[in-house]
């Protein structure tokens with residue numbers, strides 16, 4: 001199997017590295033400093049499965065034109081703000097790709113891909129696996145879930161290409177599932193990300209030393225979290241879905257949906273207390289982007305909920321406020 005990753009930063013390097021380690025022929029298209037470091041020393045991955053250095057089955061290039069040969073799968077993994085530029089730079093790859101997917105946090109990604117390549121080549125994909133580019137040549141893998149990635153045909157049918165990719169990810173230690181409801185999984189992941197990211201960037205960043213746990217254990221922090229999550233869930237449910245907690249153990253959407261406001265606040269404070277007792281200090285990547293002074297994916301993540309809420313006649317004032325605050329900050333953050 002040959003896989004090309006367009007935009008190998010944190011997540012793309014982790015996924016590409018693990019796939020290469022299990023014999024998949026992987027090409028990473030990445031920034032020059034990362035490519036140079038990989039060519040010199042291999043790709044170093046640290047984190048949840050210890051440390052490894054990968055050289056075998058791994059090619060790193062700085063441009064799509066240098067990615068040689070035919071690929072079974074092309075995975076788009078630039079940040080959403082870079083999608084158009086990355087696709088424009090990769091037109092030479094188009095006829096050399098059988099199947100294309102994106103693991104970005106952008107609900108419109110499949111439509112964008114289907115405008116770029118033959119629509120039938122595009123499949124749906126969602127992951128919660130966590131990867132951060134620590135420095136050129138070194139990615140850290142800090143998050144995984146019981147099932148960490150989902151793949152599916154956008155029309156809900158089953159297919160061999162989805163099955164093969166699911167098996168390759170699972171063999172690589174990224175436990176995955178082939179599903180017939182990938183559009184629902186996409187919206188549920190977006191609900192989860194919008195909730196955790198929107199909450200953290202509107203609560204914590206004024207004090208750079210704070211982590212998720214530091215805010216959620218405080219009553220007012222938990223109240224803001226529950227209010228934001230219940231508003232996001234109102235849109236998700238109005239689309240015809242019921243929360244499933246696809247990304248267990250991180251998903252708590254089912255609980256927050258079924259509990260009253262006060263019960264959900266109490267339960268969220270309990271999560272904070274548990275995180276504190278177990279020294280779980282993590283941040284959402286949107287919070288990290290903000291702390292690094294980098295433009296966030298706030299527009300792509302919150303806008304779809306605001307548009308859908310308007311369409312469906314729902315009121316989501318807290319989500320709208322978070323989006324407005326982030327739009328101001330994004331205006332000044334660097335691209």
Ligand SMILES: NC(=O)c1ccc[n+]([C@@H]2O[C@H](COP(=O)([O-])OP(=O)(O)OC[C@H]3O[C@@H](n4cnc5c(N)ncnc54)[C@H](OP(=O)(O)O)[C@@H]3O)[C@@H](O)[C@H]2O)c1
Nearest residue numbers: 007009010011029030031077078080082086104105130131
């Ligand atoms: N990381 C996670 O844990 C995680 C989990 C689930 C989903 N996601 C989603 O996955 C996407 C990628 O996230 P990420 O954290 O991996 O981002 P990232 O670390 O910023 O990786 C993207 C990489 O692509 C590079 N890039 C941009 N345009 C390029 C081009 N035309 N050619 C080659 N390289 C290019 C970027 O370089 P520059 O930085 O120089 O622009 C960056 O190194 C996002 O949509 C994110 O929401 C991430």
